[in-house]
Amino acid sequence: METLRPDLAIIAANVAPRSRVLDVGCGDGALMAALRDSRGVDARGLELDAGNVASAIARGLSAVQGDADVDLADYPDHSFDYAILSQTLQTTRAPDVVLEHLLRIGRHAFVSFPNFAHWSVRWSLLWGGRMPVTRLLPVEWYATPNIHHVTIDDFRAFLKTRDITLEQAWFLSGDTRRSSAAANFLAEHAVFLLRR
Amino acid sequence: MSPRSNRTEVCIPSPTWASASGMSDDPRFGLSRHVTLPGPLRLDGGGLLSPVDIAYETYGALNAEGSNAILICHALTGDQFVASEHPRTGKPGWWTRMVGVGKPIDPARHFIVCANVLGSCMGSSGPATVNPATGRPWAMSFPVITIRDMVRAQAMLLDRLGVGRLTVVGGSMGGMQALSWPATFPDRVKAAVVIASTARHTAQNIAFHEVGRQAIMGDPHWQTGDYYGGDAPSAGLAVARMAAHITYLSEAGLTEKFGRRLQARDAKSFGFDADFQVESYLRHQGLAFTDRFDANSYLYITRAMDYFDLAEEHNGHLANAFRQTKARFCLVSFDTDWLYPTAESRAIVHALNAAGAPVSFVEFKSPHGHDSFLLDAPEMNRVVDGFLRAEQ
Numbered sequence: 001m002e003t004l005r006p007d008l009a010i011i012a013a014n015v016a017p018r019s020r021v022l023d024v025g026c027g028d029g030a031l032m033a034a035l036r037d038s039r040g041v042d043a044r045g046l047e048l049d050a051g052n053v054a055s056a057i058a059r060g061l062s063a064v065q066g067d068a069d070v071d072l073a074d075y076p077d078h079s080f081d082y083a084i085l086s087q088t089l090q091t092t093r094a095p096d097v098v099l100e101h102l103l104r105i106g107r108h109a110f111v112s113f114p115n116f117a118h119w120s121v122r123w124s125l126l127w128g129g130r131m132p133v134t135r136l137l138p139v140e141w142y143a144t145p146n147i148h149h150v151t152i153d154d155f156r157a158f159l160k161t162r163d164i165t166l167e168q169a170w171f172l173s174g175d176t177r178r179s180s181a182a183a184n185f186l187a188e189h190a191v192f193l194l195r196r
Numbered sequence: 197m198s199p200r201s202n203r204t205e206v207c208i209p210s211p212t213w214a215s216a217s218g219m220s221d222d223p224r225f226g227l228s229r230h231v232t233l234p235g236p237l238r239l240d241g242g243g244l245l246s247p248v249d250i251a252y253e254t255y256g257a258l259n260a261e262g263s264n265a266i267l268i269c270h271a272l273t274g275d276q277f278v279a280s281e282h283p284r285t286g287k288p289g290w291w292t293r294m295v296g297v298g299k300p301i302d303p304a305r306h307f308i309v310c311a312n313v314l315g316s317c318m319g320s321s322g323p324a325t326v327n328p329a330t331g332r333p334w335a336m337s338f339p340v341i342t343i344r345d346m347v348r349a350q351a352m353l354l355d356r357l358g359v360g361r362l363t364v365v366g367g368s369m370g371g372m373q374a375l376s377w378p379a380t381f382p383d384r385v386k387a388a389v390v391i392a393s394t395a396r397h398t399a400q401n402i403a404f405h406e407v408g409r410q411a412i413m414g415d416p417h418w419q420t421g422d423y424y425g426g427d428a429p430s431a432g433l434a435v436a437r438m439a440a441h442i443t444y445l446s447e448a449g450l451t452e453k454f455g456r457r458l459q460a461r462d463a464k465s466f467g468f469d470a471d472f473q474v475e476s477y478l479r480h481q482g483l484a485f486t487d488r489f490d491a492n493s494y495l496y497i498t499r500a501m502d503y504f505d506l507a508e509e510h511n512g513h514l515a516n517a518f519r520q521t522k523a524r525f526c527l528v529s530f531d532t533d534w535l536y537p538t539a540e541s542r543a544i545v546h547a548l549n550a551a552g553a554p555v556s557f558v559e560f561k562s563p564h565g566h567d568s569f570l571l572d573a574p575e576m577n578r579v580v581d582g583f584l585r586a587e588q
Contacts, residue, residue: 042554044554044555050558050559050560050561050575051575053556053557053558054558054560054575054578054579056556057526057556057558057579057582057583058578058579058581058582058583059582059586060582060583060585060586061556061586062524062554062555062556063556063557063558064545064549064555064556064557064558065557065558065559066542066545066557071542074545074546074549074550075549076549076550076552079549079552
């Protein structure tokens with residue numbers, strides 16, 4: 001089995017065995033394949049890129065080419081145990097609507113995103129005066145698919161205003177886990193488990 | 197890859213193709229098979245058809261578990277010669293890019309069945325076959341049939357061949373059958389591959405078909421369908437084919453292939469010869485088609501497609517068509533297909549999601565319009581191969 005990206009490894013380790021999962025922005029299906037092979041999960045994927053969809057289907061997964069901003073509306077309420085959105089939230093046109101759909105479709109939702117308040121991002125803006133190009137945000141401003149940057153504190157505040165229950169959170173610097181202390185400054189990456 | 201170049205690899209049944217485990221001795225299996233089933237087949241239109249003739253081919257062998265059967269459903273003017281030489285045209289099978297040794301649908305691994313649809317003209321019951329009650333061709337007294345009638349006839353054939361559960365694969369009208377199969381026999385279908393297809397004919401689809409039918413019926417040789425033994429309405433059938441053929445291509449594809457180039461001349465003739473290459477091409481397509489297809493069959497099959505509306509058969513909700521089935525689905529569309537555009541596939545995906553069915557879908561880019569599914573499409577092959585190999 002291939003090595004999962006750290007945020008995906010966290011999600012994979014916390015999905016209940018034999019549950020039903022919708023992976024929104026499933027890429028080539030790495031997480032779905034891991035969930036299927038190690039936990040007997042019935043995973044379905046939604047992915048924008050045709051080549052990625054083809055790769056996911058070619059490895060025997062159920063993947064649908066589609067756009068989270070458009071196609072999530074087609075999924076029935078509570079049709080999955082988990083809806084997963086990893087590294088995709090910041091690329092959507094309407095992240096709030098996408099999140100509401102996730103919590104409607106899944107009984108739980110995993111959301112992971114790069115933290116725009118990480119010190120290296122702040123450093124880049126403060127001292128360089130330039131849009132940050134980092135390990136997790138590797139593309140120049142004009143070409144980036146990340147159109148709705150978000151910080152950990154932004155996200156926590158959003159959960160409060162929308163009355164969304166935060167079940168658990170994980171924080172990463174590099175590939176290693178770190179505590180929630182000063183996460184908004186020190187964590188490069190966050191994974192949240194949510195429910196309505 | 198030109199059609200000619202893969203001719204040698206597909207046309208001759210190698211020992212692996214039909215001969216494994218004693219199936220070679222069984223006259224039910226092999227190339228150019230024909231069976232007369234007693235029926236009766238109860239038709240959606242209300243009548244009964246009896247007997248039911250079905251012409252078909254099989255490649256490969258059914259395994260001991262009976263778990264490797266794949267039914268390939270052909271399109272409007274297709275036939276059972278999916279991977280073997282067409283007896284009238286001498287051309288290689290119509291889907292040798294998908295079906296053959298080393299291909300996604302492989303006789304070395306699968307038991308492959310392809311049958312001429314009900315209403316067609318390559319050996320299965322249709323208007324050109326003889327009505328046993330009169331001793332004369334059915335012509336227009338043949339009952340109007342539906343896609344579901346075609347599927348039920350295929351099921352009768354598969355019963356005869358000892359096939360229980362199966363995978364169904366089809367493009368275009370074959371895709372309609374691949375959708376109708378799990379809706380009609382929910383316990384029998386393991387997986388369905390639906391390529392460049394739709395769950396219903398739109399007004400535009402019906403409109404193009406009506407142009408073709410009127411061209412046939414307006415041909416003086418049509419004689420209200422009783423032309424067998426005399427001159428066939430070839431001019432009308434050719435025009436029907438020309439009109440339909442345009443819908444199988446794309447503007448970009450036609451422009452790339454022909455542009456405004458003139459046909460074997462340096463200047464416009466100021467007459468009505470085929471000045472343009474595209475005219476010459478269409479005339480050739482129309483004419484060649486009349487050598488291999490029956491005009492009345494064209495009327496009946498286009499009618500069956502126009503009547504197709506899978507939601508209508510299930511109280512107006514497409515999702516209802518799939519609520520009973522455990523089948524997995526794989527849908528493929530092409531971005532330049534304006535006959536059955538991607539939106540039609542998406543509507544099916546939506547319904548399958550609503551029904552909770554495992555579904556995969558991908559839209560591929562291709563300049564070739566609806567016909568893309570018959571052409572070289574390595575990405576489509578990769579998807580179909582992976583989908584077929586994934587057993588639940």
